[in-house]
Amino acid sequence: MNYSKLQDNFFRLRSNKFFELFVVSVILFSALVIGAKTYDIPEHVLTAIGWLDTGITLFFLVEISIRFLGEPNKRTFFKDPWNLFDTLIVVVSIIPIEDSEMALIGRLIRIFRVLRMVSIIPELRLLLNSLLKALPQLGYVILLMFIIFYIYAAVGASFFATINETLWGDISIAMLTLFRVMTFEDWTDVMYETMAVYPFSWLYYLTFIFLTTFAFLNMVIGIVVSVMEEEHAQVRKDQALADGELTIEDLSQQINELKAMVQKLSQK
Structure with missing residues (x-):
């Protein structure tokens, strides 16, 4: 006792x-x-x-x-x-x-x-759990982003290595340079350097930025936000069940079950 x-x-x-x-x-x-x-x-x-x-x-x-x-x-x-x-x-x-x-x-x-x-802190646990649950979906986005990085790095190393060996010497260095471009870290200096030899190389940089920074990164944010909303909904549902309350989903499910029972009885 x-x-x-x-x-x-x-x-x-x-x-x-x-x-x-x-x-x-x-x-x-x-x-x-x-x-x-x-x-x-x-x-x-x-x-x-x-x-x-x-x-x-x-x-x-x-x-x-x-x-x-x-x-x-x-x-x-x-x-x-x-x-x-x-x-x-x-x-x-x-x-x-x-x-x-x-x-x-x-x-x-x-x-x-x-x-x-x-x-x-429960809120921090919720954020971390949401991020962990989003990892499987994020994996495919990251894989696709890596493919884009690899293709553009191969192109950049092939054309721009003679312009600047430090930035475009091989495909691994080119990928680091592209990461710099994606994060907008003095990327215009890199672009203007190649434009001095290839005037239309700006298309290379702009298409890469639109694909990675504007498209894929927004997809990553969207996936994380979607998973966080699902986690919040699950927490609210668990709290409602703990308090003995019925959620809208539970009421809808019970109504559908009652409709199915009524239909079966009417058929008999």
Whole structure:
């Protein structure tokens, strides 16, 4: 009975908005501490930062323990990838490897603690989940974009290599140059250089920009936005079901089922 009451208290604590905001504040402060270590600072300040980093690690250990103890079904706690990620980051941060050969890995793990904001803030989780779900569709767009890049790079290396070996020497360098053109990084300088030899080479650049920057990148944005809308709709549906409410889709489905039953009865 006491354990059940303690679990309820931990569950209310982990669901408390102020507690979540405090955890986010500690994560942000942890990011500032990591950034401070990159500056040339006095030894005593560096020592204080080290103690702060240790305190932050202990806080994260307490926080992940509260989340675990407050979980009603503890068997499913580590089935959530975000819980597994948070636990791994915290556990590795505790291991004293600062003075060993793995000190660099320890510092990298502490840097990745900033990513815990994604697991804490639901909106960030939704954005990342939408991006991951959009990857299969984005893969085909990226593949098609690579084909366009390859074709244009082969053409550019064939015609423009004699003009500027640095930009068009081979197909790999030409692809880097085309990436510069796609991002509009001084692309007119590249174009005017080739136009001095091939006056109509502007057609090469404009068609490439229309295909990549205006067409494919907008397709990427459209796919991501579409998946995000689906994710938002699914979240609203799950929330409605959790609250015991019926969504419009559920009502429409029930109406269609009732119509089908009426039709069957009328046929009999």
